[in-house]
Amino acid sequence: MPENAQHYKLLTGARLIDGAGGPLIDNGAVLVHGSRIAAVGPASTVSAPDGASVERFDFPGKTIMPGMVDCHTHHNGFGDGRSGDDLSTLPDEVLTLQSARNARASLFSGVTSIRENGPKNFTMFRLRDAVNQGIAVGPRMVLCGRPVAIIGGHMGYFGSVATGPVEARATTRQLIKEGADYIKITATGGSTRTSFPLRPSFEVDELKAITEEAHKFGKLTAAHCVSTQGTVNSLEAGVDMIIHCVFKEADGSDVFRPEVAERIGRQGAYVNPTLHVGRSRIWVMQHKKEREGLTPEEQQHLDAGLRNLETRMEDCRRMQEMGLRVITGSDSSWGDYQLGNTVYEAELLVASGYSAMKGVLSVTGEAAKALGIDDVTGTLEPGKEADIIVVDGNPADDINALWNVNEVFLAGRRVDRGSPESVEANRQMPPRG
Template identity: 30%
Template sequence: MMNACLKAGSLLLLAGSLLALPVYAADPQLVALKAGRLIDVERGKWIESPVVIIEGERIKAVGSRLDVPEGARVIDLGERVLLPGLIDAHVHIASGGVPNGSVARNALKGVANARKTLDAGFTTVRSMAGGAFAGIALRDAINDGDVVGPRLFDAGTLLAVTGGHCSGPRYAPEVKIESPGVADAPADFVRKVREQVKYGADFIKICITGGFVSGTDPTTTQFTEDEVRAVIETAHRYGKKVAVHAHATDGVKLAARLGADSIEHASLIDDEGIRLIKSNPKQVVVPTLSAYGSSLDRAKAVGASPSTLVQLETVLAVYQTNVRKIIKAGIPVIYGTDGPPGNNASEFPLLVDVGLTPLQALQAATIRSAEFLEAANDIGSVSAGKYADIIAFDGDPLSDLGQFRQVQWVMKGGVVHKDTASR
């Protein structure tokens, strides 16, 4: 009887492990990927007639006209141009497009968003969270092979103050519904950070100033200094970086002075704020210029007041000037959109308009983002030892920025997820 039970248990365990196998698995044999050219984003140079040798999920060797190992499966992309998989460091992948949606609905919407994002050539994203850990559930589902999507770094739940930006929708006063990340005192924010860590957040995101589409004033800093300090010090104690949403001038400077790792938007920054960020070599700015266009469209769609629309249009012009100053000061800029999934390439021309070269914009979306995420050993360039996250174009995106919107071929971790030529 005991042996029968053990056998039955073993069969159940085996069945469970089979059900848990990824839907997509990297080719276990060697693969030789050929193309016309490959950009080495670390050195800023082209490799002509590249051959990328891939073993399983990772790259084994890269070079010009490398010999193809005996028995390797050859993928020949002809004259196509290869780039490393792109990185969008500011998305809301599991909350966008579902107003007041449940956690489950947001997670399911995130599945569709993840596919759109991967098809756009973005093989890694940093998600700024949403309601309550939907992004973490999506991240884990992608990692387990249950759904298809990019590598996902997620913040868990946005931290905000009562009535502040990211605090949740406004209902009648008697209807008490708030985002689970809302708190109103330093000690309470310490607890909120610990909750994010407990439930698997990769980093912490706080919204310390108002925003443009939440009905709050973007020129107002809503957190106290002690509250911001409590979040940053607690997160750093647990080894987690802190991303700070900040539009207001004094909010940007507060985040910079207290040691935020990334300042998102920084739209109303002044010269003093630029000097403060410049003084911390580890601090970066994620501009999200494209978000202003999409925010303006969303504001019009929901019937925002004329004053809100004028405010958005005015700030966009000011912000472009400020980002030019940020770039001129030599402050690291990381690629992020804060925009609709699948439209992730929208930031490239905007970054070039304000001072980056096309190569620098590409580096902001690849190796520089990977370094900031402390993942440069795994992603960010097509290099030996890293994941085989590679995309291909019919033309040269550095010569024609519009090509970034026309990704023809996408591989993530040695698995081809998109190939328009084969359809």
């Protein structure tokens, strides 16, 4: 059908969630004009101008809501347990193709915007170019280019290391020149073999140089922190999002520090807890246990993983109760967690204490705010881009309804997702027990 100026799409469903925190609307409707939302509300109040041509999409029994926003992805990854060190040895061409496969799986699952947290070299810039040229399909992308690391630090293998405030500024400018939408920093070590997860990486003056430079150009910053001192340093530097936000002391002990959490709240920084990436490792071991059993050593790893998840969920619950801005970012396809499965992270934020509706907001409107794209997407409001999903059931009652995505619209266009079987094939199933 030709896209003439007077052509509208009208979507109706049993209920509508606006993603902006408004009440659930029974018998809701969205009117779409071109790529944008023209009107939203009860179906009885939403109609196209007289004389306009209207294409109708009726979804009886289903929920209309904003497309999901995943604040934390690794499109280069395979989610098959391989380490980042190993991933980084693959040619950029292979990583770009894998990223295209992941972008497609993620979009088909109902994710219409992502923020990429760590690809190698130019791979994600090239994928975005390809999507813009119609060669590949994928969600809207908020890109960092590459994460900024210290020498030997976490993800330094992806291509951007800096030493001292001068290089830190230069690296930030370079990434912005290349097209970075925000700056990702690794403020502690991580899984990278030559890094130290319990130690901070950059000095505060280096973090400040990056953050000030990014803010000067209107770009947000986000810092990977898997131990507490990294979070403290990042807050000192004015970082906008704390990723992982693991409360661990330099000796490895788990100590939740309320004063640090309070400071996160005071500064209005967002928190992306990344709970499921740990659970996905647990699931791999549990699958193996069911299949063939575990060695005593593996059983110890499994027990430690379960204890760690419990601690992380308890810390998450405390931050939620303190009113911190805790949002969904999957961290897939890192470790064993594959893109296309963002819902598992939202589910764990609900299991930690969020209501189902807050879980929905954490992966729609609130997530869009965290990424600074809430003027464009994340909610169903007139003037925003028409990034819409239709799901079976009511995710404001049961967050797992987000698994039942029936339709995806990106910028007003219905996405052809192929067969339900091919979409379902991207789901990683939990162990039976």
